[in-house]
Amino acid sequence: MMIFDERGVQILKRDGTYYLGIEDGGHMSRYWEFEITKEDAESVMRDASYSTKLLLDYQNKLWGLVK
Structure with missing residues (x-):
C-alpha cells in the first residue's frame, strides 16, 4: 500500500x-525500491x-563502499 507519493518519491x-x-x-x-525503517519513512x-x-547510503552499501 502506498502511503506517500511526492515528487517521484514513494513510501510503501x-x-x-x-x-x-x-x-x-x-x-x-x-x-530503486528498498526496505527502510519507520523512522526513515517518517523523515x-x-x-x-x-x-x-x-x-546514496543504500547504493554505497550495495556496491561495497561502506559496511
Whole structure:
C-alpha cells in the first residue's frame, strides 16, 4: 500500500515493512525500491529530499563502499 507519493518519491508499506521507491533520475534512469525503517519513512514524509540520502547510503552499501 502506498502511503506517500511526492515528487517521484514513494513510501510503501507491505506487511508492516516500509519501503522507499525512487527513481535516480540519471541519464539511464533506474527505479530503486528498498526496505527502510519507520523512522526513515517518517523523515521522508516530512522532507522528501531526505530520500536522496537514503538512496546514496543504500547504493554505497550495495556496491561495497561502506559496511
